[in-house]
Amino acid sequence: MMIMLDLQSEIPIYTQLVNQILEGIASGRLKPGEPLPSVRSMAADIGINLHTVNKAYTILKNDGFIQVHRQKGVIVQPGPMPGATEQYEARLLEQLKPLIAEAICRGMRADRLTALLHQTYIQMKGADPM
Amino acid sequence: MSEATMHVIMQSIPWVILIMATILLPMLRRKSVSFGIALPIDKLNAPEVLRIRRRYMLSCAVIGAAELALGLSFIGREGGSGSAGAVLIGFLPLVYLFIATLLFIRANRQTARLKAELGWQVPEPRFVAVDTTPRRFSGAISIWWYTIPIGLILLEAGILAVYYDRLPDILNVHYHGSTVDRVEPKSLKTVFLPNLIQLLVVGLLAAVSQSIKTSKRELDPNDPEGSSERSRRLRRNGTFLLWGISLLTTVEFGLVQFGLVGWLSSNVATIAAAVVMPLVFIGFAIAFAAKMSMPTGKAAGYGTPVNDDRFWKAGLFYFNPDDPAVIVEKRVGIGWTVNFGHPIGWLVLASPLLVALITLLISLL
Numbered sequence: 001m002m003i004m005l006d007l008q009s010e011i012p013i014y015t016q017l018v019n020q021i022l023e024g025i026a027s028g029r030l031k032p033g034e035p036l037p038s039v040r041s042m043a044a045d046i047g048i049n050l051h052t053v054n055k056a057y058t059i060l061k062n063d064g065f066i067q068v069h070r071q072k073g074v075i076v077q078p079g080p081m082p083g084a085t086e087q088y089e090a091r092l093l094e095q096l097k098p099l100i101a102e103a104i105c106r107g108m109r110a111d112r113l114t115a116l117l118h119q120t121y122i123q124m125k126g127a128d129p130m
Numbered sequence: 131m132s133e134a135t136m137h138v139i140m141q142s143i144p145w146v147i148l149i150m151a152t153i154l155l156p157m158l159r160r161k162s163v164s165f166g167i168a169l170p171i172d173k174l175n176a177p178e179v180l181r182i183r184r185r186y187m188l189s190c191a192v193i194g195a196a197e198l199a200l201g202l203s204f205i206g207r208e209g210g211s212g213s214a215g216a217v218l219i220g221f222l223p224l225v226y227l228f229i230a231t232l233l234f235i236r237a238n239r240q241t242a243r244l245k246a247e248l249g250w251q252v253p254e255p256r257f258v259a260v261d262t263t264p265r266r267f268s269g270a271i272s273i274w275w276y277t278i279p280i281g282l283i284l285l286e287a288g289i290l291a292v293y294y295d296r297l298p299d300i301l302n303v304h305y306h307g308s309t310v311d312r313v314e315p316k317s318l319k320t321v322f323l324p325n326l327i328q329l330l331v332v333g334l335l336a337a338v339s340q341s342i343k344t345s346k347r348e349l350d351p352n353d354p355e356g357s358s359e360r361s362r363r364l365r366r367n368g369t370f371l372l373w374g375i376s377l378l379t380t381v382e383f384g385l386v387q388f389g390l391v392g393w394l395s396s397n398v399a400t401i402a403a404a405v406v407m408p409l410v411f412i413g414f415a416i417a418f419a420a421k422m423s424m425p426t427g428k429a430a431g432y433g434t435p436v437n438d439d440r441f442w443k444a445g446l447f448y449f450n451p452d453d454p455a456v457i458v459e460k461r462v463g464i465g466w467t468v469n470f471g472h473p474i475g476w477l478v479l480a481s482p483l484l485v486a487l488i489t490l491l492i493s494l495l
Contacts, residue, residue, distance in 0.1 A: 002354040005259045024262070035264045044455035045260050045347045072262065 005046065013048060017056035025065060025076060025112045027124050037064065073128035138406065142202060145223050147412065149194035152230040156183045156237075158419075158463045160364075165234065166445010167241040167461050168252045171432055178244055186237040190230050198224050231446075232461075239444040243405075252437045257351035261358055261446035269362030270343035270369040276336045279373075281292065283332065285326040286384050290391065297321065297391045303439045305389075310396055323493060324387040328380050330485045335376040337480040339369045341478060345466050346455035350433035357433055364422060368465065382407045422464050443470075 003020045005013055024030035037045065043053045055075065060066045064082035068074050082088075103113050156164065162171045164179050164187070187338060201222045244250075290297070301320055306313035314320050342365055351355035382403055389399025441450040442461050451471035456478065460467045468475035 001262045004260060004351060004354075005258045005260065006256065007258060008256050021262075030262065036262055038266050040454065041265055041344075042260065043363070044344070044453075047346065047450075047453045047455065049452070050454055063234050111197075 007063045010053075014052050014056040017053065018059050021056070021060060022065065023124065025081070027128065028080075030076050030079075032076055036074040037073075038073055038078065062096070133195065141219050142198065143408070143412075145198055145226075148223055148227065151192065152194070152227070153187050153190045153233075154256070155463055156186060160360075160433070160459070160464055161461060163445075163461050165237040165241045166439075167245055168240060168435040168439055169241075170247065170250055170252055173250055174432070178248075179241065182237050182240050182244070183276055186233055189233050193233075194226055197222050197464050217252040224299060227392055234446070240444075242439070244269055255438060256438045259349035259351040259354035259357075261347055261354070265343055268343060268347060269365035270339065271366060271373060273340060275285065275373050276332060276339075276376065279332045279376045281327070282377075282380050282384070283325055283328045286328075286387065287322060290321060290325075290387070296320070299476070301389065301390050303394060305396060305445065319492075319495070321387075321391065324383045324390065326492060327381045327489055329381050330489060331383075332376045334482060334485050335372045335379075337481065339372045341361045341457050342369055342372075342466055345457035345459065348433075348459055352434045359493055364464070367418060368420045369420075371415070374414055374418075375411070377389075378407065378411055382411075401453045419464075 001024050003017065003024075005016050005020075006012070009016065011019075021030065021036075031038075037049055039053045039057055043050045044099075046053070057066065057068060061068050066074055067077060073102055100113070162174055163167055163172060165181065169179065201219055204218055228261045267449065297316055298315050300313045302310040302312075303320065305312070329494055345365070347358070347361060349361070385394065385399060385403040389393040389396060389403065394402070438461075439445075441448055441453075443449050445462055448458055448461070448465075448467055449469050449470045453469055453471065455468055456472050456474045457466050458467075458469055468478050470476070
């Protein structure tokens with residue numbers, strides 16, 4: 001899978017990496033158990049510091065989306081992915097609040113917002129979530 | 131074929147190849163770069179750029195031809211065996227290489243000035259494409275291929291070990307043309323030194339092959355899949371070339387060794403090791419150079435130019451301490467180079483020198 005990074009974006013690179021890997025897993029382009037490059041490899045390919053890649057991998061590892069083994073290297077979680085816990089929902093709501101607020105300010109209707117959400121979900125997952 | 135004639139041929143072939151390589155260098159490109167300066171793709175063949183390129187190629191050709199003529203006239207006069215002549219012949223190609231490098235740097239400066247004066251813009255590095263497939267699928271051949279040359283070396287050494295007592299007591303250590311001019315009594319060191327050299331060379335090439343595997347995979351963000359495939363093919367060809375050279379080198383030293391112990395007549399050994407094998411090497415290298423180079427004018431393959439000029443000193447040396455990559459793709463020509471801003475890069479560069487030093491030390495013991 002190809003990851004695209006924008007070195008001049010406001011979004012920090014480690015966040016971009018986390019987001020893109022999550023998107024890869026969500027869309028099925030990254031399969032469970034699929035190997036990922038080592039921290040050193042990835043950093044060399046991008047041309048950035050090891051710490052940045054390490055930060056991204058640590059976040060994904062702590063959440064349970066990837067596994068970092070000493071011998072096998074880095075792989076996408078082969079078993080069941082972490083579930084949508086209450087904690088996760090709370091965190092998601094925190095992240096959504098500013099987005100929803102701006103939509104309200106700009107006069108967007110609730111059903112339009114829901115439609116956009118639905119659309120993006122389906123496109124990413126490639127199947128109907130309902 | 132007289133001594134002098136054979137000497138002339140042997141000396142001039144590598145020299146001519148060196149001169150050709152420096153002249154053709156600007157034609158061997160994988161990136162939108164001229165003399166180490168990144169240019170917009172549509173300006174790569176602009177008349178001013180072509181003028182600089184032509185001047186470089188002509189200067190190299192003239193100076194190369196002049197030096198070659200000078201060197202050959204020396205060989206002709208002294209018969210090539212005078213010690214002063216021999217030293218000169220050894221040095222002149224190095225002098226040429228030094229001059230060619232200066233000519234390149236001049237062309238580099240001229241291109242940089244041209245780019246600034248005409249205000250040609252090349253985008254700053256912004257978007258980066260990264261492949262998530264791990265290194266072992268990057269295209270480089272597996273290191274297990276090296277078991278073949280190593281197996282051959284062990285076989286040779288094993289056979290000689292078994293027949294050691296039946297080997298002649300006096301070994302042919304040095305040839306002048308096809309006559310033996312120096313002999314030494316048989317000893318473990320004299321018999322098995324070629325095997326040690328074989329192992330060191332194969333080891334060095336295997337290490338270089340592995341380092342290519344770790345090289346930075348530079349992808350074009352505007353064509354990640356295409357540039358990934360091209361880079362993969364390049365790594366496969368490059369590492370295969372190294373493996374092929376390791377095999378040919380093993381055979382070469384094997385022939386030398388058999389000539390040493392008298393299993394090959396001195397005539398056969400000389401012709402095989404000093405004439406046939408070098409030609410095979412050259413043929414193999416040329417075939418691969420053709421395979422690895424991109425047809426010029428294929429703009430789609432050049433990738434998006436990126437304004438990295440400040441990291442490429444004189445267009446040739448990559449210096450970027452912030453880049454964790456040790457091995458990167460060359461900017462000029464085809465292949466890989468080290469990141470001089472990374473301490474390990476210097477170690478990698480010094481490794482062939484270390485191998486040569488070790489060989490020298492052991493042979494002097």
